[in-house]
Amino acid sequence: MTFLEYAPAPESTSILDLKSEYGLFINGEFVPGNGESFTTISPATEQKITTISCASEADVDTAVAAARRAYEKTWSKLSGTDRGKYLFRIARLVQERSRELAVAETLDNGKPIKESRDVDVPLVAAWFFYYAGWADKLDHAGLGPNPRSLGVAAQVIPWNFPLLMLAWKIAPALAAGNTVVLKPAETTSLTAMLFAEILQQADLPAGVVNIVTGAGATGSALVNHPDVNKVAFTGSTAVGRSIARSTAGTGKKLTLELGGKGANIVFDDAPIDQAIEGIVNGIFFNQGQVCCAGSRLLVQESVHDEVVERLKERLSTLRVGDPLDKNTDIGAINSASQLGRMRELSDIGEQEGATRWSPASNLPQQGFWFPPTIFTNVSTSHRIARDEIFGPVLSVLTFRTPTEAIAKANNTPYGLSAGIWSDKGSRVLAVADKLRAGVVWANTFNKFDPASPFGGYKESGYGREGGRHGLGAYLAPAAGPKSSVVSAIMNKTPLGGSK
Amino acid sequence: MSTARLGVPKTYKLYIGGKFVRSESGRVYEVATRKGGPMLNTVNAAKGSRKDARDAVTAARAAVSGWAGTSGYNRGQVLYRIAEVLDGRRAQFAEEIAASEGVSDTAAAAQVDEAIDLWVWYAGWADKYVQVAGNANPVSGPYFNLSTPEPTGVVAVIAPQGVGSLLGFVRAVAPVLVSGNTVVVLGNERAPLAALSLGEVLATSDVPAGVVNILSGSPAEIAPWLASHADVNALDLLGAENLDWVDLQIDAAETLKRVLPPETGPDAGAPSIDRITFFTETKTVWHTKGLL
Numbered sequence: 001m002t003f004l005e006y007a008p009a010p011e012s013t014s015i016l017d018l019k020s021e022y023g024l025f026i027n028g029e030f031v032p033g034n035g036e037s038f039t040t041i042s043p044a045t046e047q048k049i050t051t052i053s054c055a056s057e058a059d060v061d062t063a064v065a066a067a068r069r070a071y072e073k074t075w076s077k078l079s080g081t082d083r084g085k086y087l088f089r090i091a092r093l094v095q096e097r098s099r100e101l102a103v104a105e106t107l108d109n110g111k112p113i114k115e116s117r118d119v120d121v122p123l124v125a126a127w128f129f130y131y132a133g134w135a136d137k138l139d140h141a142g143l144g145p146n147p148r149s150l151g152v153a154a155q156v157i158p159w160n161f162p163l164l165m166l167a168w169k170i171a172p173a174l175a176a177g178n179t180v181v182l183k184p185a186e187t188t189s190l191t192a193m194l195f196a197e198i199l200q201q202a203d204l205p206a207g208v209v210n211i212v213t214g215a216g217a218t219g220s221a222l223v224n225h226p227d228v229n230k231v232a233f234t235g236s237t238a239v240g241r242s243i244a245r246s247t248a249g250t251g252k253k254l255t256l257e258l259g260g261k262g263a264n265i266v267f268d269d270a271p272i273d274q275a276i277e278g279i280v281n282g283i284f285f286n287q288g289q290v291c292c293a294g295s296r297l298l299v300q301e302s303v304h305d306e307v308v309e310r311l312k313e314r315l316s317t318l319r320v321g322d323p324l325d326k327n328t329d330i331g332a333i334n335s336a337s338q339l340g341r342m343r344e345l346s347d348i349g350e351q352e353g354a355t356r357w358s359p360a361s362n363l364p365q366q367g368f369w370f371p372p373t374i375f376t377n378v379s380t381s382h383r384i385a386r387d388e389i390f391g392p393v394l395s396v397l398t399f400r401t402p403t404e405a406i407a408k409a410n411n412t413p414y415g416l417s418a419g420i421w422s423d424k425g426s427r428v429l430a431v432a433d434k435l436r437a438g439v440v441w442a443n444t445f446n447k448f449d450p451a452s453p454f455g456g457y458k459e460s461g462y463g464r465e466g467g468r469h470g471l472g473a474y475l476a477p478a479a480g481p482k483s484s485v486v487s488a489i490m491n492k493t494p495l496g497g498s499k
Numbered sequence: 500m501s502t503a504r505l506g507v508p509k510t511y512k513l514y515i516g517g518k519f520v521r522s523e524s525g526r527v528y529e530v531a532t533r534k535g536g537p538m539l540n541t542v543n544a545a546k547g548s549r550k551d552a553r554d555a556v557t558a559a560r561a562a563v564s565g566w567a568g569t570s571g572y573n574r575g576q577v578l579y580r581i582a583e584v585l586d587g588r589r590a591q592f593a594e595e596i597a598a599s600e601g602v603s604d605t606a607a608a609a610q611v612d613e614a615i616d617l618w619v620w621y622a623g624w625a626d627k628y629v630q631v632a633g634n635a636n637p638v639s640g641p642y643f644n645l646s647t648p649e650p651t652g653v654v655a656v657i658a659p660q661g662v663g664s665l666l667g668f669v670r671a672v673a674p675v676l677v678s679g680n681t682v683v684v685l686g687n688e689r690a691p692l693a694a695l696s697l698g699e700v701l702a703t704s705d706v707p708a709g710v711v712n713i714l715s716g717s718p719a720e721i722a723p724w725l726a727s728h729a730d731v732n733a734l735d736l737l738g739a740e741n742l743d744w745v746d747l748q749i750d751a752a753e754t755l756k757r758v759l760p761p762e763t764g765p766d767a768g769a770p771s772i773d774r775i776t777f778f779t780e781t782k783t784v785w786h787t788k789g790l791l
Contacts, residue, residue: 241752
C-alpha cells in the first residue's frame with residue numbers, strides 16, 4: 001500500500017429499510033400508479049434497488065385534485081405560524097434520519113457519500129429550517145403587506161441533487177402557503193419516497209404535498225395540468241423552453257432553473273493553492289453533474305502552464321470509485337444516457353483539436369463511470385467550450401486582460417454561475433460587476449445556502465430559489481389597486497373611430 | 500385685411516439610434532386628427548418595418564453597456580431632465596393628444612401633466628430600487644454575500660393602444676429605463692404622434708442615442724419579429740391585448756425571454772416598483788472572508 005492508497009471504508013447500507021416497491025404519494029398515502037412501474041438501479045453497480053410506480057395522466061389529475069382540496073380546505077386556512085411549525089418538524093426529522101437519507105441518496109444517485117452526508121442532506125435540513133421561519137413573516141418578503149399564496153404548485157426536479165432540489169422546491173412553496181405536486185427525476189425517486197414517509201411522520205395534513213413518480217410524460221402532464229397555478233422546473237434548457245411555450249398565456253407563474261456553462265476565471269495574482277481546490281470543486285463536485293459547474297476554466301496566460309500542471313497533479317490524487325466509500329472523491333455517473341453524452345462530447349472535443357487528459361485510473365467494470373478529464377488547447381468555438389457537458393470534463397481557455405476574460409466568460413447563451421480567483425479585492429468586485437451570471441463566487445465555488453438566492457440570467461432561466469427572493473417566486477402581491485397614484489386618464493374607453 | 504399664416508406641419512419619423520429616420524420600407528400611414536383643429540386633418544406617420552425593428556434592436560444593444568454603466572444618480576437626473584423638457588413643451592403635446600385621440604383640450608393637458616409627473620416619480624427610483632430589491636444574505640460560513648438587481652438588457656415594449664397615448668407610453672417605457680435597460684417600443688398605432696414627438700424630448704434630455712427607440716406602425720406586423728429576436732432579453736406585452744399575444748409569448752420562449760402579459764383597464768401599467776424589478780436580474784456574489 002503506497003502513500004495514497006486507502007483500505008476500503010464503505011458506509012453500511014444496513015441503516016436502510018427499503019420497501020420492494022413504492023407507490024405514488026397522493027393525499028397523504030402511498031397508492032399504486034396506473035402507469036407502468038419501473039426499476040431504479042444503483043448507477044455504481046447497475047443492481048436493482050427497488051421498484052417505483054409510474055403516474056399516469058389520471059394519477060396526476062388525482063394528485064392535483066388532492067393538492068387543490070388541501071389548499072382550499074386546510075393549508076390556506078392555517079396560520080403562518082402553524083405552517084412554519086410543520087416545516088420545522090420536517091427539518092428536524094430530516095436531521096434525525098440524515099444518515100439514512102445520505103446512504104439512500106448515494107445508492108440511488110451515485111454521488112460520493114461524503115457529499116450526500118456533508119452537503120446535500122445538511123442543506124436539505126437547512127432549507128426547511130430557513131423557510132419555516134418565513135411562514136409567519138410574509139409581510140416582510142418585499143411584496144407589500146398581506147401577499148397571497150398562488151395555489152397549487154407543480155414542481156419538476158432533476159436527478160443531480162434529488163433530495164436537495166426537492167427541498168429547494170417544497171420548502172418555500174409551503175412556507176408561502178401553497179400546496180404541492182412534485183415529480184422527482186425518473187432515475188432518482190428513492191429519497192423522495194423516504195421524504196414522503198417523513199411527511200407522514202410529521203403529520204403534515206393530507207394532500208399538502210403529493211409526489212408523483214415517472215418520466216417525461218408524467219412531468220408534462222403535471223406542468224400542463226389546467227388546475228396548477230405555479231410551475232417550477234429545474235433541468236435542461238430544452239425542456240425549460242418547451243415548458244415556457246406550453247405555459248404561455250395560461251397565467252401560471254413560472255420559475256425555470258436551467259443549464260449553464262460557468263466560467264471560472266483565474267487571474268495571475270490568484271492564491272494558487274485555493275484556486276486549484278476551487279477549480280476541482282467547481283467541476284468535479286458531484287461528477288460535474290451540476291448546472292452551475294465551473295466547466296470553462298479561463299486562466300490568465302502567464303499562469304496557464306503552472307495551473308494546468310498543478311491541476312493534473314491534484315487530479316491524480318482524486319479517488320474515483322464506490323460512492324459509498326467514505327474516501328471516494330468521484331462517484332458514478334447517474335445513468336447510461338448521461339455517460340453517453342459525456343463520451344460523445346469529449347470525443348468531439350478531441351476531433352475538434354483540443355488536447356484531452358485524464359489521470360490513470362481503474363474504473364469499475366460494472367456501473368457508469370467517467371474519469372475526471374481536462375481539455376487544453378480549447379478555443380471558444382469548440383463544442384466543449386459551448387455545450388453543457390454535465391460531467392467531470394473541464395475545458396481550459398486562456399486570456400490576457402480582464403476585459404478579454406469578461407468577454408469570454410459572457411460569450412455564452414447561458415448565465416448561471418461564474419468564479420473569480422484573485423487576491424485583489426478591487427479587481428474581483430469590478431469583474432463581478434461585469435459578469436452576466438446569477439451567482440458569482442469570488443475565491444470560492446459551488447457554495448450554496450438557503451439564505452442566498454440562486455438562479456440564472458439569459459437562457460439559464462428566470463426566477464430565483466433561496467433567500468427572500470426565492471420566497472417571492474411563490475407569492476403574489478395582495479389583491480387590489482397596484483398603485484396609490486390613481487389616474488383619471490387611463491380610465492376611459494379604448495381609442496376607436498378616429499380613423 | 501389679415502390672412503392666417505400658413506402652418507409648417509411636421510414629418511413624423513421613427514426614432515432609432517438617436518436619429519429621426521423614415522422607415523427603410525419607405526412606407527407611411529395616415530393618422531387621422533380632429534377636424535377643425537390647429538393640425539392638418541390628416542397627418543402621415545412612418546410605418547415601421549421588420550428591418551426597422553432589427554435596426555432598433557441593434558441600436559438598443561449597442562447602448563446597453565453605456566446606459567447600464569451609468570450610476571443610478573446619473574440615470575435619475577437624465578430621467579428627471581425628460582420631465583423638465585417635456586414640461587416646457589406641454590402645449591405641443593396637449594395639442595397632438597387632443598387632435599389624435601379626439602379628447603378635450605383639458606383632458607389632453609391633464610394627460611401631459613400626469614405623464615410629466617410619472618417621469619419624476621420613476622426618476623427618483625433610479626438610485627433606490629437596488630436597496631429595496633437587493634439584500635445582504637446571512638449565509639452560514641465566512642462569506643460576504645450580496646444580492647443586487649441588474650438591468651436585463653434589451654427590452655421590447657408594446658405600448659398601450661387605447662386612450663392615453665402619451666401616458667400609456669410613459670407607463671410602459673419609464674420603469675424599464677430606471678435600472679439601465681434599453682428599449683425598442685412599438686407605439687400607439689392609431690395615435691402615434693405624442694410618442695414620436697417624445698423622441699424629440701428624449702433626444703434633447705441627455706438620454707444617450709439608442710437607449711429608447713420608437714417605432715410607429717402596426718404592432719401586429721412588427722411584434723413577432725421582436726418577440727423572436729435573439730438579441731432581445733425581455734418582452735413587455737402591456738398593450739398587446741388585441742394582438743395574438745400568446746403566440747408572441749410562445750415566440751419569446753425560444754430564447755427564454757422574460758415576458759410581462761398584457762394589462763387592461765385604468766390600472767394597466769400603473770406606477771409600480773414591480774415594473775422596474777421585473778426587468779432586472781438578481782446577481783448574488785459570494786466573497787470569501789479571510790481568516791484572521
